[in-house]
Amino acid sequence: MLGRLLARRRLSPLVRLGPLTLYMLIFFVIPVGTFLLYSFWTVREWDVVRVWNLGNYREVFTSPVYPRLIMRSLAVGAVTAILSVVVVYPLAYTLVFRLERYRDLILFLLTISLFSNYVVRIYAWRSILSANGLVNYLLMGLRLADGPRSYLIHTPWAVVVVLLNVYIPFATLPIFSALLNIERDVLDAASDLGANPVRTFWQVTLPLSMPGVMAAFSFIFLLSAGDFVTPELVGGINGMMIGNAVATQFGMVSNWPLGAAMVFSTILVIVLALAAWLVGQRGLRLLRV
Amino acid sequence: MSERAAVVRFQGITKTFGPVVALDAMTLEVRRGEFLSLLGPSGCGKTTLLRTCAGLESPTRGRVYLESQDVTDWPAHRRPVNMVFQRWALFPHKTVADNIAFGLMIRRVPRVEIAERVRRLLELVKMAGYEARYPKQLSGGQAQRIALARALVLEPKVLLLDEPLGSLDLKLRKEMQIELISIHRRLGTTFIYVTHDQDEALTMSDRVVVMNHGRVVQDGTPTEIYQRPNSVFAAQFIGEAVLFRGRIARVGSPRCTIEADGLLLYGQPRPGLQVGQEIVVCVRPERMRISTTPDPLLDNRLQGTVVNTIFKGAAVHYQVQVEGAGGPLVTVHQNLEQDLPLHVSGSAVHLGWSGDSSMLLPP
Numbered sequence: 272m273l274g275r276l277l278a279r280r281r282l283s284p285l286v287r288l289g290p291l292t293l294y295m296l297i298f299f300v301i302p303v304g305t306f307l308l309y310s311f312w313t314v315r316e317w318d319v320v321r322v323w324n325l326g327n328y329r330e331v332f333t334s335p336v337y338p339r340l341i342m343r344s345l346a347v348g349a350v351t352a353i354l355s356v357v358v359v360y361p362l363a364y365t366l367v368f369r370l371e372r373y374r375d376l377i378l379f380l381l382t383i384s385l386f387s388n389y390v391v392r393i394y395a396w397r398s399i400l401s402a403n404g405l406v407n408y409l410l411m412g413l414r415l416a417d418g419p420r421s422y423l424i425h426t427p428w429a430v431v432v433v434l435l436n437v438y439i440p441f442a443t444l445p446i447f448s449a450l451l452n453i454e455r456d457v458l459d460a461a462s463d464l465g466a467n468p469v470r471t472f473w474q475v476t477l478p479l480s481m482p483g484v485m486a487a488f489s490f491i492f493l494l495s496a497g498d499f500v501t502p503e504l505v506g507g508i509n510g511m512m513i514g515n516a517v518a519t520q521f522g523m524v525s526n527w528p529l530g531a532a533m534v535f536s537t538i539l540v541i542v543l544a545l546a547a548w549l550v551g552q553r554g555l556r557l558l559r560v
Numbered sequence: 561m562s563e564r565a566a567v568v569r570f571q572g573i574t575k576t577f578g579p580v581v582a583l584d585a586m587t588l589e590v591r592r593g594e595f596l597s598l599l600g601p602s603g604c605g606k607t608t609l610l611r612t613c614a615g616l617e618s619p620t621r622g623r624v625y626l627e628s629q630d631v632t633d634w635p636a637h638r639r640p641v642n643m644v645f646q647r648w649a650l651f652p653h654k655t656v657a658d659n660i661a662f663g664l665m666i667r668r669v670p671r672v673e674i675a676e677r678v679r680r681l682l683e684l685v686k687m688a689g690y691e692a693r694y695p696k697q698l699s700g701g702q703a704q705r706i707a708l709a710r711a712l713v714l715e716p717k718v719l720l721l722d723e724p725l726g727s728l729d730l731k732l733r734k735e736m737q738i739e740l741i742s743i744h745r746r747l748g749t750t751f752i753y754v755t756h757d758q759d760e761a762l763t764m765s766d767r768v769v770v771m772n773h774g775r776v777v778q779d780g781t782p783t784e785i786y787q788r789p790n791s792v793f794a795a796q797f798i799g800e801a802v803l804f805r806g807r808i809a810r811v812g813s814p815r816c817t818i819e820a821d822g823l824l825l826y827g828q829p830r831p832g833l834q835v836g837q838e839i840v841v842c843v844r845p846e847r848m849r850i851s852t853t854p855d856p857l858l859d860n861r862l863q864g865t866v867v868n869t870i871f872k873g874a875a876v877h878y879q880v881q882v883e884g885a886g887g888p889l890v891t892v893h894q895n896l897e898q899d900l901p902l903h904v905s906g907s908a909v910h911l912g913w914s915g916d917s918s919m920l921l922p923p
Binding site for chain 1: 614615616635636637638641642643645646647649650651652653662663666667710711714
């Protein structure tokens with residue numbers, strides 16, 4: 272019966288993508304939609320009251336703290352994403368084009384780090400960066416510092432370093448597979464047509480691997496900007512991010528509407544930033560023509 | 561340098577990939593302006609030789625000369641030769657116009673000139689109007705034309721073509737063959753064409769180099785190779801061949817006798833033949849006459865039974881089981897210039913051919 276239903280031509284694409292639509296509905300649209308509703312409600316004496324209002328948003332944007340947390344989260348996300356792409360691209364490139372023989376082994380080693388729990392890895396970094404941790408030990412041992420450096424931990428930079436480490440496998444795979452999908456003949460054609468290796472890279476390899484780069488960037492940006500465990504453990508006061516504030520609202524304070532409003536405020540800022548970027552691109556293209 | 565001077569010279573090229581020998585001390589000269597085909601089964605080293613010329617592969621031993629200059633150590637991007645790849649290898653992120661313009665842009669040719677040359681090349685390959693398309697929006701034949709234009713726009717000293725028609729269907733392949741020939745005539749560029757398709761090689765080339773196991777088997781014009789193959793391999797690779805393995809029974813003049821599994825065959829003697837020597841008699845199927853009565857004018861006469869009759873329109877192909885203990889199954893072609901009654905399978909027939917048509921090949 273399902274077969275006959277699927278065989279009918281006039282079914283709308285929405286129905287033909289049925290399973291996917293259902294999945295998105297259950298695991299994305301409904302939960303996110305629910306919290307969108309929450310963000311317009313309010314809390315009275317630890318109970319959610321369904322009174323429609325924009326008070327939560329007003330509180331988020333007029334607070335001295337939350338906008339800074341949002342901006343810091345986006346900045347940490349962006350910096351981590353950019354750094355991870357910069358670090359990972361040469362690695363993926365080498366794996367695909369230079370170390371074909373060890374490719375599988377190295378990829379395996381890389382993903383093996385995912386086998387250990389993420390919190391465990393963060394704790395490991397916490398001890399590496401701490402006042403009597405490995406980095407300070409080395410700095411002092413090499414006489415590069417006369418005492419423990421406190422800036423190593425409890426700063427946004429510490430958050431970036433740890434996030435970078437934790438999420439690098441997620442950045443490697445998309446770039447790796449994008450590079451792997453480039454036909455060797457296309458690269459041969461570029462050099463046959465007179466492009467030296469550097470030009471071949473900029474004109475052909477990089478543009479063709481851009482989808483992978485964008486995917487890696489998005490993964491790392493979203494995972495990092497939304498993280499709240501890493502800032503909690505290595506960020507300190509100055510490394511707090513919006514995720515921590517949201518977690519507090521949903522946990523200790525039990526103010527779900529305010530927490531939801533923080534989430535959607537952050538999303539709003541990202542969407543506005545993206546829109547501005549796209550408009551800017553369009554403008555640049557128009558200027559060039 | 562004379563008009564027919566060598567534009568490319570491969571001097572003792574050996575290329576090994578681990579234990580595999582792709583090219584074995586291969587020496588070959590390519591003359592200016594000729595359409596040369598490298599023909600051979602897959603794995604015979606023809607593509608490797610082509611890539612050695614492009615600089616995409618460096619030989620293990622030997623030198624490559626381009627217009628008497630040793631270019632063996634030049635990287636691919638500095639060599640004034642261009643290649644058309646089997647699977648086209650167009651840049652998927654660039655439009656048709658940008659694909660063709662790529663090499664010119666690298667050479668910093670002024671924009672106006674690039675536009676003009678791209679336009680001319682698109683006209684040459686009959687693809688004007690497709691400038692803004694992306695490779696994904698092209699059919700196989702169209703993509704191949706663009707790949708051709710992209711390579712030709714740089715006016716290479718030699719155009720290298722690596723089985724460029726291999727992935728097109730038969731009809732399109734025939735069309736493109738004719739078009740490649742006409743482009744070759746118009747531009748006068750030297751073409752080195754790699755193919756495993758003997759029909760393609762025969763149709764297009766001025767000269768065919770038959771290769772096997774990384775060596776040259778035979779080098780000559782299509783007619784030379786078809787009419788005077790120097791080996792069983794060449795005879796079988798180009799055209800169809802009926803083979804009889806045997807020994808020289810008598811060397812006489814004007815003909816010599818070969819005994820093959822009890823059959824007596826006759827051929828033209830050539831110097832150096834000795835009685836008892838093993839030899840292969842090779843006959844082209846269209847040189848054989850098939851009839852219901854023996855033809856006294858033909859010195860080779862065999863009897864047999866038709867096993868299969870394959871009607872091809874302009875001709876009939878018969879598979880005939882030759883009589884005798886080791887009688888082989890042979891294919892005979894009969895042109896239908898007039899309405900002849902066809903020999904149906906099972907009928908007894910006589911086969912005959914003149915001794916001139918027996919090619920004696922080393923075993």
